[in-house]
Amino acid sequence: xxxxxxxxxxxxxxxxxxxxxxxxxxxxxxxxxxxxxxxxxxxxxxxxxxxxxxxxxxxxxxxxxxxxxxxxxxxxxxxxxxxxxxxxxxxxxxxxxxxxxxxxxxxxxxxxxxxxxxxxxxxxxxxxxxxxxxxxxxxxxxxxxxxxxxxxxxxxxxxxxxxxxxxxxxxxxxxxxxxxxxxxxxxxxxxxxxxxxxxxxxxxxxxxxxxxxxxxxxxxxxxxxxxxxxxxxxxxxxxxxxxxxxxxxxxxxxxxxxxxxxxxxxxxx
Amino acid sequence: xxxxxxxxxxxxxxxxxxxxxxxxxxxxxxxxxxxxxxxxxxxxxxxxxxxxxxxxxxxxxxxxxxxxxxxxxxxxxxxxxxxxxxxxxxxxxxxxxxxxxxxxxxxxxxxxxxxxxxxxxxxxxxxxxxxxxxxxxxxxxxxxxxxxxxxxxxxxxxxxxxxxxxxxxxxxxxxxxxxxxxxxxxxxxxxxxxxxxxxxxxxxxxxxxxxxxxxxxxxxxxxxxxxxxxxxxxxxxxxxxxxxxxxxxxxx
Numbered sequence: 001x002x003x004x005x006x007x008x009x010x011x012x013x014x015x016x017x018x019x020x021x022x023x024x025x026x027x028x029x030x031x032x033x034x035x036x037x038x039x040x041x042x043x044x045x046x047x048x049x050x051x052x053x054x055x056x057x058x059x060x061x062x063x064x065x066x067x068x069x070x071x072x073x074x075x076x077x078x079x080x081x082x083x084x085x086x087x088x089x090x091x092x093x094x095x096x097x098x099x100x101x102x103x104x105x106x107x108x109x110x111x112x113x114x115x116x117x118x119x120x121x122x123x124x125x126x127x128x129x130x131x132x133x134x135x136x137x138x139x140x141x142x143x144x145x146x147x148x149x150x151x152x153x154x155x156x157x158x159x160x161x162x163x164x165x166x167x168x169x170x171x172x173x174x175x176x177x178x179x180x181x182x183x184x185x186x187x188x189x190x191x192x193x194x195x196x197x198x199x200x201x202x203x204x205x206x207x208x209x210x211x212x213x214x215x216x217x218x219x220x221x222x223x224x225x226x227x228x229x230x231x232x233x234x235x236x237x238x239x240x241x242x243x244x245x246x247x248x249x250x251x252x253x254x255x256x257x258x259x260x261x262x263x264x265x266x267x268x269x
Numbered sequence: 270x271x272x273x274x275x276x277x278x279x280x281x282x283x284x285x286x287x288x289x290x291x292x293x294x295x296x297x298x299x300x301x302x303x304x305x306x307x308x309x310x311x312x313x314x315x316x317x318x319x320x321x322x323x324x325x326x327x328x329x330x331x332x333x334x335x336x337x338x339x340x341x342x343x344x345x346x347x348x349x350x351x352x353x354x355x356x357x358x359x360x361x362x363x364x365x366x367x368x369x370x371x372x373x374x375x376x377x378x379x380x381x382x383x384x385x386x387x388x389x390x391x392x393x394x395x396x397x398x399x400x401x402x403x404x405x406x407x408x409x410x411x412x413x414x415x416x417x418x419x420x421x422x423x424x425x426x427x428x429x430x431x432x433x434x435x436x437x438x439x440x441x442x443x444x445x446x447x448x449x450x451x452x453x454x455x456x457x458x459x460x461x462x463x464x465x466x467x468x469x470x471x472x473x474x475x476x477x478x479x480x481x482x483x484x485x486x487x488x489x490x491x492x493x494x495x496x497x498x499x500x501x502x503x504x505x506x507x508x509x510x511x512x513x514x515x516x517x518x519x520x521x
Contacts, residue, residue: 065396097402107397111415113493115507116500120411121401130499134506138514147514150507153493169401 015077016041016176016208017062017099022071024057031057032068033232039177042206046219046240049229050255055212058229059179062210063099064092075099076176097125100170104182106162108154114141114165115150118172125173140168144198160191164198177208184215216259220244228252282460284467287450294450295471301367301436301446306429308372313379320384331380338377344438346370351442367439375432379425386421387413419490426483430476437472447471 017039024032031054039045047055060066062073064080064087073081080087080095087095108117118137122128128136141147144164154162163183170178180199184192196218203209203222213219219226219240226243228236228251236243236252247253284291319331338346350373351366361369390413398408437448451468455461495501 063400065399093402093404096400101396101400103393103397103400105393107393107400109394109397109412109416111419111490111493112500113504113507116503119503119507121403124407124411125402130503131506134503134510138507138510142514147511150511151504173402 014041015039016075017210018072018074018077019058019062020072022058022061022073023069024054024061024066025069030069031232032061034071035229035232035234037227037234039208039210041208043225044203044207044209044211044223045225045227046223047210047212047227047229048214048216048219048255049227053230054232055227055229056181059181059210059212062179063096063101065101093125097173098176100173100175100178102163102166102170102178102180102183104185106154106159106166106186108162108166108169110154113151113153114146114157117154117165118169121169121173136172137168140172141165143171144168145194158191159187160194163187163191163195167195167198167202171202177210178202180209180211180213182212182214184213214259216244216256228255230255282454282458282463282467287454290450290453291447291471294445294447295475297444298433298436298446298475301364301371301439301444302429302433304364304368305371305375305432305436308368309375309379309428309432310425312372312376313383316376316380317383317387320380321387335377335380338373339381341374343370343374343435344441346374347438347442363439363442363444366442367436367444370439371432371435375428375435378428382421382424382428383417385424386417386419389420390416419487422483422487422490426480426487429483430479433476433479434472 015038017037019035019037022032022035022037023030033054035054035058037045037058047058049055057066061068061081064073067086068081070084071081072079072083075095075098079085080091086092108114109120112120115134115137118140119130119133122133122136123130126133138147138150141150144167146161146164146168149157149161149165154165157165167178167183183199184195187195192215196215199209199211199218200222211218211223221240223240226236226238226240227234228243228247228249230251235249236247243252244256247256316331316334319327320335322328322331347367347370350370351361351363354361354366394412394416395408398412403411436444436446439446440449440452443449447468451464455464458464490496495504
């Protein structure tokens with residue numbers, strides 16, 4: 001084994017997020033009906049599926065923005081949700097610092113400049129001193145190509161720039177994994193390209209990512225695993241070459257056909 | 270007595286004799302305003318938080334408070350606190366009674382304004398604050414409250430000006446503030462027109478700049494400029510490092 005060069009993404013590496021039989025109901029409507037999933041270090045998992053199928057709910061359960069109804073979620077081998085018991089207080093805050101989140105609507109803090117959006121979590125979450133925090137923040141803004149926009153308020157930035165600041169904010173906390181909830185769905189094609197480029201670079205650097213997306217091109221080119229979720233269940237799961245080229249389920253085929261016709265701008269690749 | 274002062278028609282008040290008393294009365298008005306407003310902000314914030322609390326009894330208490338004190342005349346509240354409470358053994362001096370009345374009355378209004386501000390901060394902001402690992406207290410202090418403040422500022426500054434004018438009602442319990450001093454001068458000179466014009470002008474001179482100050486603060490905050498020393502330091506350092514970094518590639 002030693003003479004084989006290490007693959008870009010090491011699928012044998014340890015499981016960082018593990019989900020078992022996860023269920024979530026809103027009132028009487030069961031949105032997740034028993035989802036099990038292992039996400040390994042360095043893996044990029046794309047989650048596809050129709051709107052309302054449960055993909056965003058699954059993602060939001062992973063850092064407990066949504067509290068599941070039943071099942072187990074483990075992060076780094078520690079149960080954060082098990083048998084209806086939820087991580088609380090310090091444990092919950094710790095989890096949120098380990099698993100970063102990027103939202104569809106960016107959710108930057110609008111009263112603060114770009115650099116402060118990145119700095120404040122470092123100072124108040126990581127207890128970094130101000131000087132270090134500012135240096136770190138500028139480094140991560142530079143990393144997403146926005147060093148010169150550091151002192152702008154979010155309202156002065158384009159959607160793509162705001163989303164890149166949001167990625168910098170999440171990255172600066174040095175998370176174990178990043179969750180992306182339809183990160184490009186609110187963006188025009190040019191901004192989408194900017195954001196996907198940053199995400200590709202992250203995947204090449206070995207960042208563990210779970211991406212809920214409609215970007216089939218991104219899912220095909222970047223992810224190690226594609227999940228297709230429908231009606232609260234994982235209906236198909238595997239390498240993109242298999243799931244996207246030769247889907248077994250009729251529902252998956254139907255979805256892929258619909259997306260390729262009317263769906264979002266596929267990137268040129 | 271009247272000396273070289275204007276002494277024709279209704280204008281014949283020896284203002285120089287009253288300057289010291291007037292100054293003391295203005296000071297008393299300012300003191301009532303500050304004490305009443307600070308109290309009102311504290312009550313307003315607490316009641317607003319209760320109004321948004323996850324459990325119903327807390328919401329009900331806050332709701333009842335707001336509705337009662339918003340819908341009584343301020344004078345009635347002043348009399349209740351000063352005269353009414355005294356009959357059941359709670360004897361308050363004029364300043365305490367006055368400040369409490371103002372705080373209770375304007376607290377009810379401010380709670381509505383603050384509630385609107387807190388509710389105006391979107392759910393996404395709360396989620397983002399959680400997602401970057403802020404504790405609930407930090408999330409409130411760093412993300413929710415600053416944004417709610419921006420939303421609540423116009424209404425709050427209107428209430429502050431209204432409260433300053435409302436202190437004039439404390440004359441009915443002998444509050445020794447500006448309106449009371451005006452009445453004293455009138456009873457000595459019988460020059461109601463002249464005295465109340467001057468008293469009105471002094472109120473205007475206090476309220477008008479206050480409104481403008483609030484407007485300037487609004488603009489300042491809207492432009493994202495820092496108020497806290499910590500934000501100021503962070504931005505200065507960021508600007509410094511930014512120019513330093515920008516200069517480097519050109520130099521090398």
